[in-house]
Amino acid sequence: MKIIVAGTGFVGLTHAAILSESGHEVYAYDIDKTKIAAYNSGKREKIERYVNEPGLASVIAETLNRYLFFVGQNGIEEVIEGTEAIFLCLPTPPNLDGSTNLSYYTNAVKYLGGLLAKRQDQRRVVLVNKSTVPIGTARMLQEILNEQQVPNFGVASNPEFLPEGDAVEKSRRPDRLVLGADTEEDFRILRNTYSQFVNHVRIAYIETTPETAEAIKYVANTLLLTYISFWNGVGARLGETFDNLRMEDLKRGVTSDVRISTWGSYVSNGAGGSCFGKDIQSLIYQLRRKSQAYSLLQDVYDINEYQKTYLVDRAVNEAGFNFNNKTIALLGLSFKKRTNDMRDSSSLKVVEALLGRGVKAIQTYDPLATEEAKHFFDPGKNNLFEKISYCDNVADAIRNSDALFITTDWEEFRGVAGTIEKLVKPPYLVMDGRRMIANYDYLLEKGYSYLAVGSKLMTPE
Ligand SMILES: NC(=O)c1ccc[n+]([C@@H]2O[C@H](COP(=O)([O-])OP(=O)(O)OC[C@H]3O[C@@H](n4cnc5c(N)ncnc54)[C@H](O)[C@@H]3O)[C@@H](O)[C@H]2O)c1
Known part of the structure; x- marks a missing residue:
């Protein structure tokens, strides 16, 4: 054809x-x-x-x-x-x-x-x-x-x-x-x-029919985001509120029911990408225009947006971290692993929040999205973007930093604890937007503080 x-x-x-x-x-x-x-x-x-x-x-x-x-x-x-x-x-x-x-x-x-x-x-x-x-x-x-x-x-x-x-x-x-x-x-x-x-x-x-096909796409995407926002809006909040609550056990216990999906049952600093946000906003608009209720979808959208930067606020409120004039290592720029796509990525909001809190520098590293990021953070558009530098590896991003923020779930970030220990001395705050660091207790033993989505702040004994 x-x-x-x-x-x-x-x-x-x-x-x-x-x-x-x-x-x-x-x-x-x-x-x-x-x-x-x-x-x-x-x-x-x-x-x-x-x-x-x-x-x-x-x-x-x-x-x-x-x-x-x-x-x-x-x-x-x-x-x-x-x-x-x-x-x-x-x-x-x-x-x-x-x-x-x-x-x-x-x-x-x-x-x-x-x-x-x-x-x-x-x-x-x-x-x-x-x-x-x-x-x-x-x-x-x-x-x-x-x-x-x-x-x-x-x-x-x-x-x-x-x-x-x-x-x-x-x-x-x-x-x-x-x-x-x-x-x-x-x-x-x-x-x-x-x-x-x-x-x-x-x-x-x-x-x-064409209309049904069009609707299938919106319902599918908003349902996926609803599930993600459920875990973020309910699961993460429980883990951050109650003592002795183990998020991984909670997830396994719940999702072992065949009716409940394991996909999306993670807690994170929000879902990005070019589709979820715009599609749910469009469906909200389509319902609103026909005078139909859309509050469920609005909550799903709001929770997802809130998740993107709330760790920055938690760092201030729970860990007493003062971002002013600090150097932050930012691991991950793309909206998820294995892509260079940065559209609607959580990292965009995190950078905005960090700059808003007066950081001195942001040292970023992403295995694929660096070139893409330079377009988004063009100093010609906003001179605050001059504070952003692009590193070739995890170690260079962490060296000489005062705190670390993980935004993207690239596998190589899982092993970051060893690099932290080698390169920066405590006190040092690790903000983990993806709950990537399984051996966080090792970090605590060595005197670092750990703040992850879905858990209370953890500080060394
Ligand atoms: N990106 C995804 O993962 C994904 C997945 C499923 C559905 N979608 C949907 O598919 C659509 C396209 O998404 P995308 O990510 O490929 O977008 P994109 O922005 O990457 O690509 C769109 C392309 O269309 C070109 N274009 C604009 N006007 C044109 C015209 N008049 N004639 C010819 N080309 C023109 C642009 O230059 C651009 O290269 C969107 O509706 C998106 O929601 C995207």
């Missing part, structure tokens, strides 16, 4: 690569020309500057210019003839009121509609929303394309569920495939696109 993918960020690039791997002729385009040039180079380091996902650069190198073609927006005009499906993998950021900014969508669809209206070959073409879009968006696209008098087209919703850090693996073996369309003709095109998944025993294959 000839397929166009509009937008080559995390979702679009992965989707285009995986489709090309199964033998479709895929034309991926983006309005960002620098991305297209990087992908066209086929070079791992250039591709990973934009999307750093295990295995993705290899798939691209394998299929580039055979099944997979990257073109600028103008190049699409030449390949539109004969295209059967166009996947829209575009940004859907939040507006200030929580609603979804659909301007990228409407711009892209108007552009594509103009080309589709002039096609010679008038075979059926389906425009498929892969982005997370409010319920009713496919219908809106239909109206735009009808206004442009595009002949013989359908609209569909095929939400993406891939987790960052595991994008290639999960795209090759998704746990579900959700297709929302209106006609058998459109379903047939989508089934051809995904023929390897349609009758797969381990993949839930769901054909439904």
Whole structure:
């Protein structure tokens, strides 16, 4: 099949690569020309500057210019003839009121509609929303394309569920495939696109309406965040309040019930990433606009935001730590391990809180996200960002610091106790946003203080 993918960020690039791997002729385009040039180079380091996902650069190198073609927006005009499906993998950021900014969508669809209206070959073409879009968006696209008098087209919703850090693996073996369309003709095109998944025993294959498909994505994401916020809002609070309460035993005791998920049963300094926050805000807005109750979702969102920085406040209130003029080691910048993505990462809020409390310097280390972080913490935007330095390893971040904050769950941070002992003398405060340090009692023995999500402050005897 000839397929166009509009937008080559995390979702679009992965989707285009995986489709090309199964033998479709895929034309991926983006309005960002620098991305297209990087992908066209086929070079791992250039591709990973934009999307750093295990295995993705290899798939691209394998299929580039055979099944997979990257073109600028103008190049699409030449390949539109004969295209059967166009996947829209575009940004859907939040507006200030929580609603979804659909301007990228409407711009892209108007552009594509103009080309589709002039096609010679008038075979059926389906425009498929892969982005997370409010319920009713496919219908809106239909109206735009009808206004442009595009002949013989359908609209569909095929939400993406891939987790960052595991994008290639999960795209090759998704746990579900959700297709929302209106006609058998459109379903047939989508089934051809995904023929390897349609009758797969381990993949839930769901054909439904576009509106239901759109809703599935929002409900799934907000439910995941609800579960995370439950553990943070209830589990962590219990562990921080009652003496002698062991968080790990609490989790095992509760999640040994098969009805209760182990996934998400951790306590942390909040969940970040480009999706959870914006999706729950969008669903709140969608319900509010229809005068429906949304207080549960609002609480879930608020708890998650609160978690991101409350350890900084606890350090002041419980440990009596004065951040003013101190040097803080910050381990982790990406929103979770195995990605360089920093969108909505807890580290952004932690840095803001630390700078707000007058620290002298923040020495950061992240195995992947340093280059990305430099864009977020551009001193040109805010001169306080000059206080941030980027280290090549954990030891350099810790050396000469007065306290440590762990924001991301990179595995290598688990063993940090030994590095602390070697490089910094107590009194020294370790703030653990991920409960990563299993041998914290060793730290206590050596005279360091330990403040973790889900536990009371621990100080040396
Ligand atoms: N990132 C994830 O893990 C993930 C997972 C599931 C769903 N989603 C959803 O998928 C959507 C895309 O997310 P993403 O992370 O890939 O976003 P992204 O910002 O990384 O990528 C979007 C791309 O679209 C391009 N673009 C913007 N306007 C365009 C236009 N008119 N024509 C062509 N290209 C255009 C941008 O330049 C950018 O490269 C969002 O709705 C998101 O919620 C994301």
